[in-house]
Amino acid sequence: MKTYDSEDRYIKDLDDGKREIALSTDDIHVSYGTHEAIHGVSLAFERFKITALIGASGSGKSTYLRSLNRMNDNIAGTKVTGKIMYRGLDVNSNEVDVYEMRKHIGMVFQQPNPFAKSIYDNITFALQRHGEKRKDVLDETVETTLKQAGLWEQVKDDLHQSALALSGGQAQRLCIARAIAMKPDILLLDEPAAVLDPISTATLEETLMELKERYTIIIVTHNMQQAGRISDYTAFFHLGNALEYDETRKIFTRPKIQATEDYVSGHFG
Numbered sequence: 001m002k003t004y005d006s007e008d009r010y011i012k013d014l015d016d017g018k019r020e021i022a023l024s025t026d027d028i029h030v031s032y033g034t035h036e037a038i039h040g041v042s043l044a045f046e047r048f049k050i051t052a053l054i055g056a057s058g059s060g061k062s063t064y065l066r067s068l069n070r071m072n073d074n075i076a077g078t079k080v081t082g083k084i085m086y087r088g089l090d091v092n093s094n095e096v097d098v099y100e101m102r103k104h105i106g107m108v109f110q111q112p113n114p115f116a117k118s119i120y121d122n123i124t125f126a127l128q129r130h131g132e133k134r135k136d137v138l139d140e141t142v143e144t145t146l147k148q149a150g151l152w153e154q155v156k157d158d159l160h161q162s163a164l165a166l167s168g169g170q171a172q173r174l175c176i177a178r179a180i181a182m183k184p185d186i187l188l189l190d191e192p193a194a195v196l197d198p199i200s201t202a203t204l205e206e207t208l209m210e211l212k213e214r215y216t217i218i219i220v221t222h223n224m225q226q227a228g229r230i231s232d233y234t235a236f237f238h239l240g241n242a243l244e245y246d247e248t249r250k251i252f253t254r255p256k257i258q259a260t261e262d263y264v265s266g267h268f269g
């Protein structure tokens with residue numbers, strides 16, 4: 001593999017007072033045991049925009065994404081240092097109630113993972129656990145979130161059927177509906193279209209474009225066309241560093257770093 005100088009980087013400073021920042025990280029390092037996978041990543045994410053994280057396999061995109069709502073806490077031996085600022089709070093501090101924080105910073109995974117429950121119960125499960133019992137509120141949440149996720153028309157007559165009977169694309173949109181039922185500010189998506197066919201992927205992309213009116217979205221994708229189509233900003237990861245971060249159209253037309261240019265043009269490695 002060609003080597004690139006990790007000191008050679010361009011990170012656009014979005015936190016310059018001109019934009020509303022939903023979330024930012026300052027010098028994030030993540031280690032699995034003695035192996036450091038992320039070497040100090042500082043990025044700011046603009047509110048109501050889609051930011052794509054791109055880079056070769058193993059470059060650290062998922063590790064970084066998972067740190068944003070402390071999902072790495074679930075992996076034994078993982079250490080995360082640095083600040084993750086959300087509404088003036090450091091998400092990475094010990095004082096944060098992780099369960100509460102994840103209501104604001106939700107996540108959708110690569111593999112759709114509906115619970116073995118009805119469509120209705122998948123969406124209302126967490127709300128009910130948080131004490132919501134009013135049937136009208138639960139019904140309304142189911143309808144609104146399924147509409148926002150672009151699934152309502154297909155399932156409105158089957159709400160009490162098992163979610164396990166849904167297709168992969170439908171199940172992934174159900175997982176998005178389930179994530180937004182908690183009314184998060186930020187949605188983290190880890191390659192949500194990886195197991196979907198092209199038609200389901202196109203539908204999912206339309207859904208994300210609509211969702212960004214209400215949510216700040218950070219998405220890991222291997223699909224360059226997808227990053228180009230849906231994202232406003234793109235961060236290019238290489239060997240655990242964010243080497244370039246800029247508006248997507250600049251990353252794809254006039255990248256400032258050679259590694260980015262090689263990656264987006266398919267001449268990488």
Ligand SMILES: Nc1ncnc2c1ncn2[C@@H]1O[C@H](COP(=O)(O)OP(=O)(O)OP(=O)(O)O)[C@@H](O)[C@H]1O
Pocket residue numbers: 032037055056057058059060061062063064075
């Ligand atoms: N649970 C884990 N335990 C130990 N090492 C891990 C773990 N998850 C990831 N890593 C290591 O961290 C580094 C970054 O991996 P990560 O999955 O974040 O990269 P990625 O860019 O998301 O890759 P991909 O595109 O293949 O998903 C790799 O060296 C990987 O082997």
